[in-house]
Every structure is written in structure tokens, then in C-alpha cells.
Amino acid sequence: MSSLDVASARHLVANNPDTLVVDVRTPAEFGTAHIPGAVNLPVDQVDTHLRRIVADAGGRMILVCQGGSRAERCQRVLAAAGLADTTVLEGGMNAWAASGAPITRGVPRWSLERQVRLAAGGIVLLSVVVSLWWPPARFLAGLVGAGLALAAVTDTCVMGLLLAKLPYNRRGGTDIERSLARLSRRG
Structure with a gap:
């Protein structure tokens, strides 16, 4: 399994246009703060759309969650399905924010x-x-x-x-079709 620190992830995103940041947190967490340009694909939706994700993915994906464990779980699922070109952001959004990297902020909600x-x-x-x-x-x-x-x-x-299934965490929900379409427009 592959992972990147924040500096390496920022360099990869800046220098490789085929790299997509995929945030696997809940829509509420994503809406509170996320990496600019990231697409939200909650980890609980990955199994449902696994075939399409694997078929449509092109280029490298950096998987992000709050601390890293959900992204690692998602990476294992994707790797088992045949999608090997994924990496996890070490420390997740916690590390990204602590490094002072740019963040798109929205309505604050509890993680x-x-x-x-x-x-x-x-x-x-x-x-x-x-x-x-x-x-x-x-x-x-x-x-x-x-x-x-x-x-x-x-x-x-x-x-x-x-x-994660409560309405509070679904508010401002993810448009799964739009997120999946972002996967297929790369590469």
C-alpha cells in the first residue's frame, strides 16, 4: 500500500494534471473543509460503485480522510478490485491543515x-x-x-x-454521479 506525506502530495497535484484527490469522508465533513479541487466519494459509497470506479479511473488518485484510516480501508478495497494506482495522504486532512496547505472551507460541522x-x-x-x-x-x-x-x-x-448514515452527516450530500464523472474525465 502506498502513502504520501503532505509535501509530496502537494507536489504531485501541482505537477501531474492526471492526479485526482478523492476525499472519502462524509459529505458533511467534506463540506466543512476539503482540499481544493478534491472530489467527494464517501467510503460507504465505494462498494456500491466499485466496478465503475475501477473501470473509469485514469491516472493517480490520492485518497484522503480525516486521519488516514478510512482512506487506507478504501485503498485496500480498490487494490483488491484491481485499481493499484492509489495512494493515501499520510495523516489525512489533519496533517494537510497542520502543514498550512490550502483548504476550501464551508459550513463548520463536527467530524x-x-x-x-x-x-x-x-x-x-x-x-x-x-x-x-x-x-x-x-x-x-x-x-x-x-x-x-x-x-x-x-x-x-x-x-x-x-x-455516518445520519441525516446530519448526509446534509449537503455528495452528487455521486458528478464525483464518478470526475474520475472518467481524467487521463
């Missing part, structure tokens, strides 16, 4: 990671409080803790996948 922390923390807090009156509620806190540990070990997050 998916922040939403997971709120949901998990809220469930644990509520279950501990409820367990003062109904002791079995403490098992819900344990279940959330086990889910977070599993998420860390497997680098996947069921809660994040579920939260």
Missing part, C-alpha cells in the same frame, strides 16, 4: 471522530448514572468500552459507520 467520542461518552455516562438505580445498566458501559477496544484493534468503527 465523525468527534461525534463518536460524544456518542460513546454519552452512552457510558448515562449507563453509569442509570446503574445507580438499575445495576445491570453498567453492562452497557462495558459493551461500549469493548466496542471501542475492538474498533482500535481492527481499525474499524461500527458506531462511526452508523453515525
